[in-house]
Amino acid sequence: MIKLNKILIMKNVMKHIIVFLFMLQVSIGQMTQDGMPYSYINDLSINVEKIILDPVDVDVMLEEDSQKSAGTPYRYGYIHKTAYTPKNSGQWTELEDGGRIWQIYFKSSGAYAISFEYEEFFIPEGSQLHVYNPGHEMVYGAYTYLNNSESKSFATPHIEGDEVIIEYFEPENIVDNFNLVVVEIIHDYRDIMNFSGNERDWECGVNVICESSESYQGAINSVAFLDMGGFICSGAMVNNVRQDLAPYFLTAWHCTDGDNPSTFRFYFNKEASSCENTWSS
Numbered sequence: 001m002i003k004l005n006k007i008l009i010m011k012n013v014m015k016h017i018i019v020f021l022f023m024l025q026v027s028i029g030q031m032t033q034d035g036m037p038y039s040y041i042n043d044l045s046i047n048v049e050k051i052i053l054d055p056v057d058v059d060v061m062l063e064e065d066s067q068k069s070a071g072t073p074y075r076y077g078y079i080h081k082t083a084y085t086p087k088n089s090g091q092w093t094e095l096e097d098g099g100r101i102w103q104i105y106f107k108s109s110g111a112y113a114i115s116f117e118y119e120e121f122f123i124p125e126g127s128q129l130h131v132y133n134p135g136h137e138m139v140y141g142a143y144t145y146l147n148n149s150e151s152k153s154f155a156t157p158h159i160e161g162d163e164v165i166i167e168y169f170e171p172e173n174i175v176d177n178f179n180l181v182v183v184e185i186i187h188d189y190r191d192i193m194n195f196s197g198n199e200r201d202w203e204c205g206v207n208v209i210c211e212s213s214e215s216y217q218g219a220i221n222s223v224a225f226l227d228m229g230g231f232i233c234s235g236a237m238v239n240n241v242r243q244d245l246a247p248y249f250l251t252a253w254h255c256t257d258g259d260n261p262s263t264f265r266f267y268f269n270k271e272a273s274s275c276e277n278t279w280s281s
Contacts (some may be wrong), residue, residue, distance in 0.1 A: 033142045037130040038101060047105060048091045048165070053080050053108040054155040058189045073231035073255050076192040077115075080108065085120075086168070098172030103184075104182075105165045112191035115157035116166070117184040117263045119231050121154040123147060124176035129168045131156045153262035154180070155229060158188060161196045186230050225267040226251055230261050251259035 039046055046238075056078045065075055084090070090104030108114055116131065123129055123145050130141035138159050147154060168178055191198065222237040235251030249266070 031129065031142065031146050033037075033144055033146075034137070035128070035142050036139060037132060037141070037167045038099075039103070040136055040166060044093075044101075045099065046091070046093055048103045048105040050105045050107045050163070051084070051089065053106060053185060053187070055109060056111070056187050056189055058110070061189055071254055073228065073233050075231050076190040077186040077230040078187045079230045080185040080187065082182050082185055085180065086178060090166075099170055101177070102230055103165055103169040105187060107163045107164070108185065108187040109162055111162040111165050111187040111189065112195055113188040113193060114162065114164045115158045115186045115188070115227075115229065116156050116164075116182055117186070118153050118154045118156075118180045119183050121148065121180045122152065122176070122178065123168075124170060124174045124178055126174055127168065127170035127178060129166070131159060131164060131166050133159050133161045134163050134165065149262065151260075151262040153260055154264035155265060157227075158193050158195075160187075160193075162187075184229055188218075192227075192232060221268065223268070224249070225270045226255060227265040227267065228255060229263060229265075231255075 032106035035041075038044070061075075061078060068075070084104060086092070086102050090102055093101045093103070095101065106114065123143060125145040128144050130139055130143070132139040132141075138161075140156055140159070143154075143156075166182070170178060219236070224235055224237070225237050226233045233251055233255035235249055235255070238248050238250045240246060240248060
C-alpha cells in the first residue's frame with residue numbers, strides 16, 4: 001500500500017513538472033523591414049470605417065482570474081474570436097500609380113493595448129504589411145514575404161491604445177494573392193506591457209540586477225517573457241549535448257497545451273528598473 005501511494009504521488013508530481021521544448025523560429029517569425037506605412041509616407045487621407053468590437057467586462061474578467069486554478073498561465077487579455085479577411089472586411093483603395101492599399105480599423109474600447117493573431121497568412125513578394133495606432137506613435141512592420149511560413153500562422157505584438165489599423169500595400173503587377181484571416185484580437189485589460197507606467201510589484205524571484213544575484217548574470221539573457229496571446233508565461237533558451245546552439249526554448253507544458261507555438265511572441269531583456277523597485281521595463 002505504501003509503495004502504491006508513492007507511485008501515485010510521483011505520477012501527480014510529474015504531471016506538474018512536465019515541460020515543453022520546441023524550436024524557436026525567431027529568424028522568420030518577427031523579422032521586419034524598415035519603413036513606415038505607404039499611406040503615411042504619401043500623406044494619403046483614407047477614411048476607413050471603424051469596426052467596434054464587443055465591450056469587455058473587466059470586472060468579470062478579474063473575478064474569473066481570482067478563481068483560476070494553480071498551474072495555469074497568467075491571463076492578461078480578453079480574446080475576441082473573429083474571421084476578418086481582405087475579402088469580407090476593411091477597405092481597398094486603388095492608387096494612381098497602379099498599386100493598391102487594404103486597410104482595416106479596429107476599436108476595442110478601454111484596451112490598454114491590442115494585438116492580433118492570423119491564419120492563412122501570406123504576403124506576396126514586393127508587398128508589405130504594417131500594424132499601427134491612428135497617431136502613428138507605434139508602428140510595427142514592414143512585414144513582407146520573409147514572414148511567410150509553412151504553417152501560415154502569424155501574430156503581431158501589442159499596439160498601445162484601444163484603436164489599431166492594419167494596412168497592406170502592394171505595388172502594380174503583383175501576381176500572387178495577398179491573404180490573411182484575423183482569427184484573434186486580444187484586448188489587454190491588465191496593461192501587461194506597462195504602457196501606462198504604473199508601478200506594480202512584479203517580484204517572483206531573485207532580482208537579477210541586485211548585487212546579490214551576480215551568479216545569475218550569465219543566464220539572464222536566455223530568459224524570455226512568453227506571450228501566447230491573452231496569456232503569459234516564462235521560459236529560457238537552452239543548449240543541448242551537441243553544443244550546436246540549436247534554438248530550443250524550454251517552458252512549462254501548461255503554457256503551450258492546446259495552443260499554437262507559431263503565434264507565440266518572445267520578449268527578452270525584461271528586468272526591474274532598480275534593485276529597490278520590482279516593476280519592470
